Amino acid sequence: MPVLRVALxxxxxxxxxxxxxxxTPADVGLRVRVPFGRGERIGVIVAVVExxxxxxxxxxxxxxxxxxxxxxxxxxxxxxxxxxxxYQAPLGExxxxxxxxxxxxxxPPERRAGRPRKPPPALPEPALTEEQAAAIGQVDIDxxxxxxxxxxxxxxxxxxxxxxxxxxxxxLGRQVLLLVPEINxxxxxxxxxxxxxxxxxVVSLHSELAEAARERNWRSAFAGEADLxxxxxxxxxxxxxxxxxxxxxxxxxxxxxxxxxxxxxxxDVAVVRARQLAVPVLLGSATPSLESxxxxxxxxxxxxxxxxxxNPAARLPAVHxxxxxxxxxxxxxxxxxxxxIRERLARGExxxxxxxxxxxxPVLACPACGWVSRCQRCAANLVLHLADRRLRCHxxxxxxGIPRACPTCGNQxxxxxxxxxxxxxxxxxxxxxxxxxxxxDRDSVKSRTQWExxxxxxxxxxxxILVGTQMLAKGHDFPKLTLxxxxxxxxxxxxxxxxxxxxxxxxxxxxxxRAGRAELRGEVLVQTQYPDHPLFAAVAxxxxxxxxxxxxxxxxxxxxPPYAFQAVLRAEAPAMADAVAFLELAAALPVVKAHDQVMxxxxxxxxMARLANLERGQLLAEAFSRPALQAFLPRWREAIEGLKTANxxxxxxxxxxxxx
Ligand code: ADP
Ligand code: ZN
Ligand code: ZN
Numbered sequence: 001m002p003v004l005r006v007a008l009x010x011x012x013x014x015x016x017x018x019x020x021x022x023x024t025p026a027d028v029g030l031r032v033r034v035p036f037g038r039g040e041r042i043g044v045i046v047a048v049v050e051x052x053x054x055x056x057x058x059x060x061x062x063x064x065x066x067x068x069x070x071x072x073x074x075x076x077x078x079x080x081x082x083x084x085x086x087y088q089a090p091l092g093e094x095x096x097x098x099x100x101x102x103x104x105x106x107x108p109p110e111r112r113a114g115r116p117r118k119p120p121p122a123l124p125e126p127a128l129t130e131e132q133a134a135a136i137g138q139v140d141i142d143x144x145x146x147x148x149x150x151x152x153x154x155x156x157x158x159x160x161x162x163x164x165x166x167x168x169x170x171x172l173g174r175q176v177l178l179l180v181p182e183i184n185x186x187x188x189x190x191x192x193x194x195x196x197x198x199x200x201x202v203v204s205l206h207s208e209l210a211e212a213a214r215e216r217n218w219r220s221a222f223a224g225e226a227d228l229x230x231x232x233x234x235x236x237x238x239x240x241x242x243x244x245x246x247x248x249x250x251x252x253x254x255x256x257x258x259x260x261x262x263x264x265x266x267x268d269v270a271v272v273r274a275r276q277l278a279v280p281v282l283l284g285s286a287t288p289s290l291e292s293x294x295x296x297x298x299x300x301x302x303x304x305x306x307x308x309x310x311n312p313a314a315r316l317p318a319v320h321x322x323x324x325x326x327x328x329x330x331x332x333x334x335x336x337x338x339x340x341i342r343e344r345l346a347r348g349e350x351x352x353x354x355x356x357x358x359x360x361x362p363v364l365a366c367p368a369c370g371w372v373s374r375c376q377r378c379a380a381n382l383v384l385h386l387a388d389r390r391l392r393c394h395x396x397x398x399x400x401g402i403p404r405a406c407p408t409c410g411n412q413x414x415x416x417x418x419x420x421x422x423x424x425x426x427x428x429x430x431x432x433x434x435x436x437x438x439x440x441d442r443d444s445v446k447s448r449t450q451w452e453x454x455x456x457x458x459x460x461x462x463x464x465i466l467v468g469t470q471m472l473a474k475g476h477d478f479p480k481l482t483l484x485x486x487x488x489x490x491x492x493x494x495x496x497x498x499x500x501x502x503x504x505x506x507x508x509x510x511x512x513x514r515a516g517r518a519e520l521r522g523e524v525l526v527q528t529q530y531p532d533h534p535l536f537a538a539v540a541x542x543x544x545x546x547x548x549x550x551x552x553x554x555x556x557x558x559x560x561p562p563y564a565f566q567a568v569l570r571a572e573a574p575a576m577a578d579a580v581a582f583l584e585l586a587a588a589l590p591v592v593k594a595h596d597q598v599m600x601x602x603x604x605x606x607x608m609a610r611l612a613n614l615e616r617g618q619l620l621a622e623a624f625s626r627p628a629l630q631a632f633l634p635r636w637r638e639a640i641e642g643l644k645t646a647n648x649x650x651x652x653x654x655x656x657x658x659x660x
Contacts, residue, residue: 003052004062006032006043007092009104013641015091016043017052018062024048029071031103033063042104044072044095069103069222076239079273083237086272086630088567088637088653089262097261098237102215123195126160126310135161135304139282141168141245145275149251149296150284152306153542154513155314155477158284159189161306162247163196165282166228170200174244174279175221176228179266181253181474183232184208184448187455188476189249190230197228205231205238208448233258233266236273244279246270250474251283251292252506254658263654267292286513286544287506290555293548294562317484317515317522319540321531329527331427332419337485337525338431344483345435345464349520351483352466353424354473354511358441359383360423361416364391366406368413379610384416386426387443396612424487425467432465440468473510479518484511486526493533496607498560499658501535505547508539559622561656565629568657569619569640573649576605576615582645583619589639597628607660614650620660629655 002023005015018034020027025048032045040063052059072095080098084091096104128136131152139148152158166176178193180186183206194202203217203226220226224241231238233256248256248267256266267283274281283292283301296303309316327334333353344351363381364373373382375393382391382400392399405412416423425439438444438457445451457463458478466472466481492504508526516522526536538547556563569586571579583603592600599622606616621636623629637653640646 001050001056003049003059004032004034004045005047005049006034006062007046007090007095008034008036008041008043009092009096011090011093013090013637015046017054017059019056019059020048020062020065023062023065027065027071029073029077031066031099033066033106035060035063040106042066042096042106043092046077046091046095069219073239073241075277076237078276079237079269082272082276083262083264083269085634087262087264087655088633089264094237094262098234100215100218101211103218120191120195120198122198123192125163125196128160128164129157129306129308129310131306131308132157132161132164132310135306136164138302138304139165139280141165141174141280142172143280144278146280147271147274147295147301148280148282148304149288149292149301150282150304150306151288151293151296151544152284152286152304153309153316154286154510155309155311155316156286156306157310158249158286158306159192160310161304162249162282162284163193165245165247165280166193166197169245170197170227172244173242175224175226175240175242176245176247177235177238177240177243177270178228178230179236179246179248179256179270180230180232181250181255183230184451186249186474187448187452193228193230200227201225202228202230205229205235207232207234236266236269243273243277246274246279246281248281248283250285252285252287252289254503257658263652263657265656268656287509288544288548290502290548290551291562294552297552311518313519314516315521316542317512317524319512319524319526319536319542321536321540322525322527323531324527324529330431331424332487332527333424333427333485334527337527340483340485340523340525341428341432341465345432348480349483350458350461350464350466350478350481351485352468352472352478352481352511352514353428353485353487354468354470355419355421355424355487356469356507357418357420357488358422358443358469359392359394359420360386360426361420362418363416364402364414365417366409366411366414368411369406369409371406371408371414377610377613379608383420385422385443386416387422395608421467421469428465428467435464436462437465437467438463440466440472442469442471445471470507470511472514473507476514477518478514480520481514482516482520482522484515484522484524486511486524489526490528490530493528493530493535497659498555498558502551505535505539505544509542509544512539559624564622564624565626566657566660567621567629567633567653567655568660569621569651569653570606570616571618571649571651572611572614572616574614576609576617578645578649579603579615579617580605582643582649582651583617585643585645586636586640587619589636589643591632591635591639595628595632595635597625598623598632618660 080094295301361384492500512524573579601620603619
């Protein structure tokens with residue numbers, strides 16, 4: 001009697017056996033509806049065997065083998081097995097998270113055919129610059145696995161390099177996977193891709209698609225109909241029978257890291273997938289992650305460099321620091337920055353004031369008694385949003401009205417402290433009453449449609465001053481934008497998080513890249529108390545390699561990644577003592593002593609020590625070799641699962657954490 005070994009989406013590292021009289025080995029990879037507990041579940045058939053380890057009488061019978069769509073292919077299993085092993089995630093969780101929601105439902109809604117998109121006229125190909133041609137020449141599309149880091153300054157024409165390589169792969173009859181950090185922020189890229197390949201089937205895969213559209217696009221990729229898949233991190237797991245090239249745009253972007261469920265890096269998975277399939281992979285960025293840069297320096301990735309902008313008239317912006325210790329600030333803004341904005345207004349050009357903090361003010365407080373607006377559920381303050389008169393937690397979503405008086409002492413004179421984009425916008429409007437100011441952050445732009453409208457307004461010249469967060473920092477061309485003012489950069493310089501400078505540098509380079517993309521030269525003014533900090537000198541000279549070299553040297557000395565390999569065990573419980581006690585037990589397990597190449601730190605509360613009513617602690621494990629860490633993790637995880645308290649609180653392991 002055939003037995004199905006089924007992977008289910010459960011936090012358990014095991015498969016489940018079911019009887020199925022009519023099953024054959026050809027059914028591996030199909031979905032199956034099985035009884036589980038009192039209900040039913042959809043799982044994936046991982047193997048069909050003759051006999052179970054369990055007594056036949058104890059096995060339940062599978063309800064139905066689902067034959068549409070056809071079986072998931074071997075290379076998809078290989079990728080999911082890698083992710084399961086590497087990230088310590090149960091195979092069932094990995095396999096099922098990769099499927100569109102409709103295929104995981106017990107009673108799927110009826111499928112309807114999609115509307116075909118009508119082709120936009122074909123966009124012409126520009127003649128390549130020498131640097132672009134040289135970069136393209138380095139990639140052998142038909143030569144098996146090779147990994148490339150395309151390091152190109154903003155505006156150097158990285159996208160054109162992608163498009164040419166995509167074209168080569170398509171000519172060979174292959175499929176291409178193009179990963180982007182956040183699809184909503186890059187409608188321009190999607191249009192360019194579709195415009196260049198009007199006769200090809202281009203589909204996108206991201207979480208903002210309606211469920212039916214997502215399933216349709218996934219099926220088209222799976223069936224080999226789609227030629228090009230443009231997707232966010234999850235799409236790295238899309239089955240693609242003819243896959244011949246993977247490109248990761250803005251590879252440094254933290255949104256390639258999945259922060260819950262299976263915590264994986266889509267960029268790293270992309271490289272593994274390319275190696276498994278023996279196809280080329282290209283990672284592109286103006287500010288590569290230090291991990292990728294180190295890989296390129298070490299020869300594991302081939303480095304392709306674009307030093308010049310594609311349009312020679314569009315020079316890189318001049319970057320100056322404004323020493324705020326010597327300047328009077330009004331609402332955090334210095335006179336030289338105001339003067340520069342005034343100049344742009346007079347010339348009919350656009351300015352951008354960059355402040356990576358949304359809301360009106362980060363906190364509301366009472367000067368009389370010291371009350372501050374804290375989230376009741378988190379170790380965080382409630383942010384004041386004056387636009388819709390709310391106090392809001394940016395971590396758990398909790399919100400409240402704004403009190404008229406201090407809730408503790410009744411003082412009516414309570415104040416907002418610090419500033420966010422709303423406050424800067426309001427103040428600038430007072431200062432420049434005739435200017436048209438647009439605020440661009442996650443409060444003013446919530447959907448893709450709103451974002452497209454916003455971009456149209458900016459391009460149409462409907463704004464003189466933009467006040468925005470890093471939403472504005474990503475690959476947009478604003479030809480009339482000639483000034484970028486940066487506020488609030490200092491917090492990252494001396495942050496406890498040793499990755500903060502890397503992120504700040506990337507943000508500054510990206511946002512500076514918005515200035516002066518056309519014939520008008522751009523200027524960037526960075527307000528800081530630390531004008532001599534080497535990071536600003538590197539930004540001013542557009543010297544990513546210099547910055548990366550210093551950072552890598554510091555990390556090597558300190559023994560941080562990429563020179564060390566980390567995993568973190570996190571525990572969440574209503575009381576911190578319970579979380580920490582659990583971590584202490586995990587640290588004291590015999591398996592820890594048996595792996596002396598792995599070092600464990602003391603359990604500590606997380607930076608956000610309390611989130612949504614749970615106290616959070618973490619325990620860092622570190623090794624100087626990846627294999628040593630990888631050998632340790634599965635045994636450690638199994639031993640942790642065996643702890644008595646393991647199912648009394650929430651815990652997870654994260655490999656290669658970005659935030660500690
Ligand atoms: P990046 O992605 O590196 O920031 P883009 O690919 O957006 O740069 O290119 C910047 C600008 O240069 C775009 O307007 C693009 O159309 C233009 N461009 C790119 N390559 C060329 C080329 N070979 N000749 C002329 N213009 C080009
Ligand atoms: Zn008070
Ligand atoms: Zn909260």
